[in-house]
Amino acid sequence: MSNKEENNNKKLEQLEQFKKNGKDQPMTTNNGTKVSEDELTLTAGERGPSLLEDFHFREKIMHFDHERIPERVVHARGFGAHGEFEVYEDLSKYTSADFLTHPGKKTPVFTRISTVQGSKGSPDTVRDVRGFATKFYTDEGIFDLVGNDIPVFFVQDAIKFPDVIHAVKPEPDTETPQGGSAHDTFWDFFAENPETSHTTMWVMSDRGIPKNIRQLEGFGVHTYRLVNDEGESFFVKFHWRPVHGLESLVWDEAQTLQGKDIDFHRKDLHESIEKGDYPAWELGLQIIREDQEFDFDFDILDPTKLWPEDEIPVKVVGKMTLNRNVDNVFDEIEQIAFHPGHVVPGIDFSDDSLLQGRLFSYTDTQISRLGGPNFNQIPINRPVNKVHNNQRDAMYQMDIHTDKTSYHNNGLEGNCPFTSSKAQGGYEHYPERVEGHKVRTRSESFKDYYSQAKLYLNSLTKPEYDHTVDGFSFEIGKCKSMDVRQRAVNQLNKIDRELAERVAENVGVTVPEENEEVKSDKKDSQLTMEKYDRPLPGHSVAVLINGDVDPETLKQYAKEYASQGLNYAFVGKHQKQLSDDITVNETYDTAHPTLFDSLVVLSDGNGLVPDAEEFAALAYKHKKPIIFNKAAADELQDQKIKLDAPGVFVSDDPDTIVKAFDKVRYWDRK
Numbered sequence: 001m002s003n004k005e006e007n008n009n010k011k012l013e014q015l016e017q018f019k020k021n022g023k024d025q026p027m028t029t030n031n032g033t034k035v036s037e038d039e040l041t042l043t044a045g046e047r048g049p050s051l052l053e054d055f056h057f058r059e060k061i062m063h064f065d066h067e068r069i070p071e072r073v074v075h076a077r078g079f080g081a082h083g084e085f086e087v088y089e090d091l092s093k094y095t096s097a098d099f100l101t102h103p104g105k106k107t108p109v110f111t112r113i114s115t116v117q118g119s120k121g122s123p124d125t126v127r128d129v130r131g132f133a134t135k136f137y138t139d140e141g142i143f144d145l146v147g148n149d150i151p152v153f154f155v156q157d158a159i160k161f162p163d164v165i166h167a168v169k170p171e172p173d174t175e176t177p178q179g180g181s182a183h184d185t186f187w188d189f190f191a192e193n194p195e196t197s198h199t200t201m202w203v204m205s206d207r208g209i210p211k212n213i214r215q216l217e218g219f220g221v222h223t224y225r226l227v228n229d230e231g232e233s234f235f236v237k238f239h240w241r242p243v244h245g246l247e248s249l250v251w252d253e254a255q256t257l258q259g260k261d262i263d264f265h266r267k268d269l270h271e272s273i274e275k276g277d278y279p280a281w282e283l284g285l286q287i288i289r290e291d292q293e294f295d296f297d298f299d300i301l302d303p304t305k306l307w308p309e310d311e312i313p314v315k316v317v318g319k320m321t322l323n324r325n326v327d328n329v330f331d332e333i334e335q336i337a338f339h340p341g342h343v344v345p346g347i348d349f350s351d352d353s354l355l356q357g358r359l360f361s362y363t364d365t366q367i368s369r370l371g372g373p374n375f376n377q378i379p380i381n382r383p384v385n386k387v388h389n390n391q392r393d394a395m396y397q398m399d400i401h402t403d404k405t406s407y408h409n410n411g412l413e414g415n416c417p418f419t420s421s422k423a424q425g426g427y428e429h430y431p432e433r434v435e436g437h438k439v440r441t442r443s444e445s446f447k448d449y450y451s452q453a454k455l456y457l458n459s460l461t462k463p464e465y466d467h468t469v470d471g472f473s474f475e476i477g478k479c480k481s482m483d484v485r486q487r488a489v490n491q492l493n494k495i496d497r498e499l500a501e502r503v504a505e506n507v508g509v510t511v512p513e514e515n516e517e518v519k520s521d522k523k524d525s526q527l528t529m530e531k532y533d534r535p536l537p538g539h540s541v542a543v544l545i546n547g548d549v550d551p552e553t554l555k556q557y558a559k560e561y562a563s564q565g566l567n568y569a570f571v572g573k574h575q576k577q578l579s580d581d582i583t584v585n586e587t588y589d590t591a592h593p594t595l596f597d598s599l600v601v602l603s604d605g606n607g608l609v610p611d612a613e614e615f616a617a618l619a620y621k622h623k624k625p626i627i628f629n630k631a632a633a634d635e636l637q638d639q640k641i642k643l644d645a646p647g648v649f650v651s652d653d654p655d656t657i658v659k660a661f662d663k664v665r666y667w668d669r670k
């Protein structure tokens with residue numbers, strides 16, 4: 001069969017497929033008129049001027065001209081997916097929320113993970129906090145848990161949010177840097193607003209550069225309330241614990257990826273769902289009784305403080321699995337509208353003033369982003385239960401209301417829709433008793449800015465601590481103003497003397513003579529990233545094929561890696577099919593060591609090409625597991641790669657990979 005015939009047959013087959021899906025529809029204008037021509041404008045004569053009466057052309061271009069909507073002020077860059085949530089046990093002791101009291105019941109969810117600072121087209125792997133927002137479509141309405149991947153926040157009061165965001169966003173005179181905090185205004189803010197200390201400590205550590213979306217933790221950050229059927233209330237912090245473990249990039253790798261693949265995180269999420277290797281998180285709760293509110297050495301309403309897990313353990317209560325990719329990124333991920341004020345009966349707010357401020361901001365921002373107050377009628381934002389109320393009209397109204405009345409009380413329509421008592425499932429706010437003077441002051445209990453920053457540092461492993469020193473040194477070292485650098489280091493001196501000394505030396509400023517560091521040896525065992533297991537499935541391996549390696553050998557590697565649930569790619573000089581089932585799908589140009597978790601170098605014994613050595617050198621530098629076959633090990637020229645270094649293996653056996661992944665990074669490799 002000729003190529004042309006083959007193509008025609010393929011097209012016919014496709015058409016049959018589309019017919020089956022009901023997609024073989026004629027093209028129409030937005031008014032439903034069938035379109036006869038979609039590639040040529042209407043002109044007066046073949047070479048003549050275009051005619052204004054070409055309504056299809058005008059409509060097509062007009063619509064295109066308006067395709068963009070304002071990006072989110074913060075969290076503009078994000079990706080997400082659909083999934084489901086299932087609670088493990090009946091939590092009615094704490095809450096009346098239906099989706100938390102029926103084990104086995106599956107609640108649909110949508111999760112969007114985002115960076116904070118960068119614009120919509122910025123790279124995924126910048127150093128930043130990640131937003132972690134989940135919409136639960138419960139039978140009682142929507143509950144949005146709009147959190148971050150770091151358990152604390154930069155500021156204590158919502159009125160300071162525009163300030164911290166203005167400081168971290170690109171500087172106004174140059175609009176740089178994009179997607180990062182390594183610049184003067186952010187570090188000036190850090191130096192002048194000590195409440196940022198704790199969160200900044202997290203962002204400068206490995207937590208600021210997560211390896212992917214699947215492997216990060218999530219936190220509700222604020223203290224919320226759970227309220228049970230009897231009206232009893234508990235304070236609660238929400239946690240998401242990644243089933244695939246918690247991993248980070250190294251900074252050099254994160255920066256390289258900003259060029260090699262700016263979509264690194266979103267691709268990983270998308271591809272793992274396509275493969276059926278579903279990202280999943282367990283929901284955890286830290287719960288304290290109301291009478292315990294003042295039992296701790298921090299204020300539970302202060303969002304710059306975490307609740308140490310050694311003191312208040314996390315109770316794991318359910319699991320979220322993301323199992324369906326979106327069909328259309330704009331329609332779903334861009335138009336989704338989260339709001340911490342979307343709650344269901346059984347979940348309520350605390351007096352955390354940051355949370356209280358957020359309750360205003362999110363609806364307000366949707367009005368300019370999504371064009372009016374009817375954004376909850378967009379398909380991705382609709383609750384699964386039916387909405388009935390007397391709200392009417394406004395921009396982009398999608399419903400046709402057939403009731404005569406749109407007010408309450410009414411007599412004409414039986415006073416419908418009617419309100420419901422708590423017993424009937426109506427939302428009643430927790431009747432917290434409040435009293436006080438109207439003041440603009442902050443409680444004394446919010447004024448300890450350094451103890452938990454120190455707690456975090458004390459809890460890190462030595463490599464994690466060293467990375468944090470490097471994070472601060474890079475960021476502060478990027479500041480042009482020596483005064484800003486000095487003031488930032490002066491702040492560090494109040495938290496940790498060693499950190500201040502090491503950063504000061506790296507960025508060319510002095511450490512204050514006085515040793516002012518907060519005195520505390522307190523640690524929490526749950527703050528290091530090392531606390532997680534890192535299951536083998538889902539990790540990736542680049543298999544370098546140097547020379548003419550026998551396809552039968554490659555088949556054994558492919559079989560072993562597939563059986564371990566690893567994602568692997570064969571990398572060689574050219575993309576080509578070597579046998580029926582073995583294809584070299586990547587080259588030294590299309591692949592890069594930063595795109596993989598580990599490396600296997602297979603040589604045919606005729607000398608390693610320089611590209612292969614370079615590949616290995618970078619994977620070695622980034623402390624990844626590396627396996628050389630015996631031939632490759634013999635041929636290795638690069639003196640910096642030590643074959644007896646931690647995490648370097650010499651073996652012809654495909655199952656060495658299991659041993660190699662004993663650690664995901666060999667931090668002790670020099």
Ligand code: HDE
Binds near residue numbers: 130132
């Ligand atoms: Fe947000 N935040 N935020 N925020 N936030 C927004 O809402 C705001 C805060 C968070 O994937 C905006 O729809 C104020 C804390 C996430 O769509 C905006 C304050 C935490 C997302 C807004 C905060 C968050 C947003 C911008 C201080 C973690 C992305 C677009 C009181 C607990 C959600 C939008 C998504 C988005 C305001 C502080 C998380 C402007 C005023 C603390 C994950 O309304």
